[in-house]
Amino acid sequence: MITTRRIFTFLLRLIALAATLVATIVMVTSHDSANVFNLTFKAKYSNSPAFKYFVIVEAIACAYNLVSMLLASKGSLWRLVIILDVVVAVLLTSSVSSAFAIASVGKKGNTHAGWLPICGQVPKFCEHVTAALVAGFIAAILYSLLVIYTLYTVLNPLFVVKP
Amino acid sequence: MITTRRIFTFLLRLIALAATLVATIVMVTSHDSANVFNLTFKAKYSNSPAFKYFVIVEAIACAYNLVSMLLASKGSLWRLVIILDVVVAVLLTSSVSSAFAIASVGKKGNTHAGWLPICGQVPKFCEHVTAALVAGFIAAILYSLLVIYTLYTVLNPLFVVKP
Numbered sequence: 001m002i003t004t005r006r007i008f009t010f011l012l013r014l015i016a017l018a019a020t021l022v023a024t025i026v027m028v029t030s031h032d033s034a035n036v037f038n039l040t041f042k043a044k045y046s047n048s049p050a051f052k053y054f055v056i057v058e059a060i061a062c063a064y065n066l067v068s069m070l071l072a073s074k075g076s077l078w079r080l081v082i083i084l085d086v087v088v089a090v091l092l093t094s095s096v097s098s099a100f101a102i103a104s105v106g107k108k109g110n111t112h113a114g115w116l117p118i119c120g121q122v123p124k125f126c127e128h129v130t131a132a133l134v135a136g137f138i139a140a141i142l143y144s145l146l147v148i149y150t151l152y153t154v155l156n157p158l159f160v161v162k163p
Numbered sequence: 164m165i166t167t168r169r170i171f172t173f174l175l176r177l178i179a180l181a182a183t184l185v186a187t188i189v190m191v192t193s194h195d196s197a198n199v200f201n202l203t204f205k206a207k208y209s210n211s212p213a214f215k216y217f218v219i220v221e222a223i224a225c226a227y228n229l230v231s232m233l234l235a236s237k238g239s240l241w242r243l244v245i246i247l248d249v250v251v252a253v254l255l256t257s258s259v260s261s262a263f264a265i266a267s268v269g270k271k272g273n274t275h276a277g278w279l280p281i282c283g284q285v286p287k288f289c290e291h292v293t294a295a296l297v298a299g300f301i302a303a304i305l306y307s308l309l310v311i312y313t314l315y316t317v318l319n320p321l322f323v324v325k326p
Contacts, residue, residue, distance in 0.1 A: 047275035050264045079318050083311055090307050093253050094260040101213045101261035105268065106276065112210035113269065115278040144253050147310070148246055154317050155242050 005153050009146060013069050016142040020062035020092075023135035027055050027099075030128030034121035043122040050102040051129070057095035058136060061088050061143075082150055089143035096136035103129050168316055172309060176232050179305040183225035183255075186298035190218050190262075193291030197284040206285040213265040214292070220258035221299060224251050224306075245313055252306035259299035266292050 031044040045051040064084065071077045106126060109117035119126035194207040208214040227247065234240045269289060272280035282289035 043275070048273065049267065082314055082318065086307065086311050086314065090252065090256050090303075093256045097257040097260035098264035101264040102268070104212065105265070105278070110211060112206070113278070113281050115268070115276070118276050140253075144249065148249050151245055151249065151314065151317075154314075155245065 009149065010069065012142050012146050012149070013065055016139050016146070017062060017065040017069070019135045019139035019142065020058045020065060023058040023132045023139060024055055024062060026128055026135065027051060027058070027132035030125050030132065032122035032125035032128075041121060043118065043125040045129070048099075048102050050098040054095045054099040054132070054136065057091045058132075058139070061092055061139060064088055082154075085143065085150065086147050089140070089147050092136065092140040092143050096133060096140050099129075099136065100133055103133060172312065173232065175305050175309050175312070176228055179302050179309070180225060180228040180232070182298045182302035182305065183221045183228060186221040186295045186302060187218055187225055189291055189298065190214060190221070190295035193288050193295065195285035195288035195291075204284060206281065206288040208292070211265050213261040217258045217262040217295070217299065220254045221302070224255055224302065227251055245317075248306065248313065249310050252303070252310050255299070255303040255306050259296060259303050262292075262299065263296055266296060 027045050031042070033040055033042045035041070045055060065088075068081050068084070071081050103126075105115055105117075106129070107117055107119045109115050190208050194205065196203055196205045198204070208218060228251075231244050231247070234244050266289075268278055268280075269292070270280055270282045272278050
């Protein structure tokens with residue numbers, strides 16, 4: 001039971017590590033340029049605060065993930081890791097949600113606010129952002145599952161008396 | 164110890180209930196109109212998918228909060244409540260993050276994408292949205308704290324053996 005739990009959480013962390021690494025790299029390398037009315041229009045992730053926040057959070061989560069796998073194997077700081085998992089799950093959810101909201105306006109625009117879509121002009125940029133968001137979503141879902149799985153196992157009647 | 168925990172989580176849920184209720188009502192009642200070049204420009208929450216998502220999630224969280232307080236007092240379904248708390252914390256974080264990202268564009272615009280700020284034209288709408296977002300942030304933080312507090316208490320050495 002304990003071994004199964006260790007292997008399962010290790011696998012979740014490993015896939016989450018890959019997802020956050022991919023999300024960071026793909027978002028950072030996203031850029032494209034277009035000529036509109038003789039003006040060169042450059043699109044890169046740092047043009048949007050939401051995309052910058054996304055990169056920062058994914059990079060932090062990636063680094064934390066590596067450290068947590070080392071700590072979890074040593075087993076002394078597992079309580080801290082469990083609490084920090086919640087913080088990272090919340091941060092990942094927050095970063096992917098805000099970046100997704102901005103990416104949606106970039107793709108569809110908003111006629112009510114007069115915001116025009118930009119993906120027609122900078123398709124390569126939008127493809128990169130979409131790929132980064134998919135990786136970010138996977139990481140956020142995996143971390144949420146990790147928290148739920150931890151709660152499920154620590155609430156297991158074999159391990160716990162009713163608080 | 165058990166009584167202190169019950170009172171503390173009850174208080175957290177009560178404030179979160181108030182926050183989600185305020186967030187839902189304030190966002191739904193947000194509307195303003197402006198005349199630009201003889202065109203009437205109406206701003207309301209349903210003009211943005213992110214704001215609609217915000218209202219839906221805050222309303223669901225509000226209803227869940229009421230039900231969870233009833234369930235928690237009965238004590239039979241407390242395991243389910245603890246798992247659902249994580250789901251609600253993630254949903255609240257997601258909804259407030261995406262709404263905040265769109266509200267930021269509404270306030271500051273984005274020169275790189277050519278999106279103009281709209282808060283100068285519809286200040287009342289923006290004030291309502293800001294108030295709703297503050298309430299939404301409070302609700303998201305309270306739910307995250309609730310999950311961390313639950314983990315902290317169930318991981319207490321008095322109650323649990325190391326998994």
